[in-house]
Amino acid sequence: MEQNYLAPAETMQIHELLNFKTICMTSSKMMEGVVFDQELKTLFEKDVRQSITAINDLQVLLGKAPKLR
Structure with missing residues (x-):
């Protein structure tokens, strides 16, 4: 069975996206608690x-991602 792993560059890009x-x-x-406009608050919640x-x-x-050993 073939295993699909991410390349190191792909792993780094996913980490950057996650951050x-x-x-x-x-x-x-944080902005949800500061905003008073209900429409804007709804957008933040979404x-x-x-x-x-x-x-x-x-x-x-x-x-x-490949596991380091």
Whole structure:
């Protein structure tokens, strides 16, 4: 059975995306408490939910990264 692994460059890019999405989610979550406009607050809540989904998907992809021995 053939195993599909990520190349080192792909692994690094996924780490960078994961860091970016984590920062975006944290910023949106913090802004939720500061914003008074309900429409804007709803957009931040939606961004947090989408970011959590993206973070979970990226973590699954990182499972394909080669393990160091």
